Amino acid sequence: MSDTATTDAAAAEITGKAIRLDNVTKRYPGQARPAVDGITLEIPAGQIVMLVGPSGCGKTTTLKMINRLIEPTEGSIILGDEDVTTIDGDDLRRRIGYVIQAGGLFPHMTVAQNVALVPKMLGWSKERIEARIDELLDLVSLDPATYRDRYPRELSGGQQQRVGVARALAADPPVLLMDEPFGAVDPITRQRLQDELIRIQHEVRKTIVIVTHDFDEAVKLGDWIVVFREGAQIVQYDTPERILAEPADEFVEDFIGSGAGLKQLSLRRVREVELAEAVVVRAGSDAKDALARIERAGHHHVVVTDDRDRPVAWPSRRELGRIQTLPTSLVPDTPIIGSGATLNDALDTMLVSSAGAALVTGRGGAFIGVITVETVMEAITAARESASERPEGAPVGINTGTLAVQQPAGSDE
Numbered sequence: 157m158s159d160t161a162t163t164d165a166a167a168a169e170i171t172g173k174a175i176r177l178d179n180v181t182k183r184y185p186g187q188a189r190p191a192v193d194g195i196t197l198e199i200p201a202g203q204i205v206m207l208v209g210p211s212g213c214g215k216t217t218t219l220k221m222i223n224r225l226i227e228p229t230e231g232s233i234i235l236g237d238e239d240v241t242t243i244d245g246d247d248l249r250r251r252i253g254y255v256i257q258a259g260g261l262f263p264h265m266t267v268a269q270n271v272a273l274v275p276k277m278l279g280w281s282k283e284r285i286e287a288r289i290d291e292l293l294d295l296v297s298l299d300p301a302t303y304r305d306r307y308p309r310e311l312s313g314g315q316q317q318r319v320g321v322a323r324a325l326a327a328d329p330p331v332l333l334m335d336e337p338f339g340a341v342d343p344i345t346r347q348r349l350q351d352e353l354i355r356i357q358h359e360v361r362k363t364i365v366i367v368t369h370d371f372d373e374a375v376k377l378g379d380w381i382v383v384f385r386e387g388a389q390i391v392q393y394d395t396p397e398r399i400l401a402e403p404a405d406e407f408v409e410d411f412i413g414s415g416a417g418l419k420q421l422s423l424r425r426v427r428e429v430e431l432a433e434a435v436v437v438r439a440g441s442d443a444k445d446a447l448a449r450i451e452r453a454g455h456h457h458v459v460v461t462d463d464r465d466r467p468v469a470w471p472s473r474r475e476l477g478r479i480q481t482l483p484t485s486l487v488p489d490t491p492i493i494g495s496g497a498t499l500n501d502a503l504d505t506m507l508v509s510s511a512g513a514a515l516v517t518g519r520g521g522a523f524i525g526v527i528t529v530e531t532v533m534e535a536i537t538a539a540r541e542s543a544s545e546r547p548e549g550a551p552v553g554i555n556t557g558t559l560a561v562q563q564p565a566g567s568d569e
């Protein structure tokens with residue numbers, strides 16, 4: 157995951173607006189049961205809400221009712237404090253960015269033309285549009301000079317998806333709707349695009365609603381996750397931490413799949429836990445001196461760093477006894493992990509190290525402390541404990557329709 161993802165969390169201003177679905181129902185003609193059954197759902201401004209659930213449960217229908225690509229049969233949609241249920245649908249869609257699988261780009265238009273679509277419709281000046289195209293391509297990590305004039309067929313799947321995101325953000329809409337946005341790319345590109353979205357969201361702070369089949373993606377991206385069953389019945393609407401620690405019922409448990417503990421680890425980062433101190437010595441210095449220092453400190457290992465404070469080795473007392481001079485270049489298999497990595501990655505790194513711990517690096521790869529297996533275990537316990545209470549002011553998600561057979565978790569009523 158990108159290192160920048162969790163920095164400056166509070167820095168950017170929220171530009172998203174809250175969305176509220178109020179008692180919304182969708183009945184398709186000829187269908188006995190409603191596809192969406194009396195849903196009331198609050199989507200907080202500036203946050204990412206993931207819609208998950210089995211195929212056909214009504215995720216896409218719920219999403220598309222927000223920009224009225226699908227008209228609700230009953231109920232209303234409130235954007236900010238405006239009821240948008242009856243305004244012109246095309247108008248509404250210009251105010252809501254929409255990203256679909258594979259980007260949904262127009263094949264006969266260049267990247268620039270695709271991105272410029274909505275600003276053009278809104279009558280922006282040529283200069284403003286041109287500047288915006290460059291700004292957005294930069295934002296999604298595509299060099300404007302290289303990509304502006306390319307056609308979608310000249311781009312990889314991941315690049316097309318990036319342009320899709322740039323296009324959706326073009327007119328700076330408060331809301332972004334994404335339908336399986338990363339469904340059509342390979343797993344590595346998918347991971348990269350997810351990281352990119354997290355980074356972009358830290359800059360733009362939109363309200364983003366994403367439909368996904370992939371529960372791990374929901375955990376990674378979501379501030380909140382809605383777990384649906386058929387008829388868009390909300391089974392649980394909670395933070396990823398809470399869904400993993402306190403699944404509402406067996407249905408949610410099945411959905412989470414195996415390894416809930418490991419998934420919890422992927423929610424926390426190395427920089428968020430307390431690191432242990434270490435004795436640090438310079439590369440190339442005397443091994444016996446280093447041994448004496450760690451013996452005095454009661455430590456069993458010494459961290460050897462280069463002249464830029466980057467760790468190169470982590471010898472034990474026994475290893476120090478066998479050498480004269482400390483290594484000067486990186487010793488293979490030294491367990492090193494960046495502070496932006498997840499605890500899951502840290503654990504992976506530790507498991508291959510005989511020390512059951514890893515050296516943590518910060519800016520410029522400089523050594524900042526040691527993470528141990530115990531710290532990781534404590535972090536899991538703490539996360540479980542803090543997830544046992546539903547956070548105050550959590551958004552509401554309930555169904556009041558005819559299919560509602562049980563009191564959903566998270567209901568206020």
Ligand SMILES: Nc1ncnc2c1ncn2[C@@H]1O[C@H](COP(=O)(O)OP(=O)(O)OP(=O)(O)O)[C@@H](O)[C@H]1O
Binds near residue numbers: 209211216
């Ligand atoms: N245009 C339509 N006409 C009739 N029925 C429809 C229409 N679109 C969807 N449905 C039905 O409504 C229900 C919900 O569909 P929807 O596409 O919202 O589910 P989904 O959760 O997004 O599914 P998937 O994950 O497979 O995309 C399904 O039973 C589907 O068959």
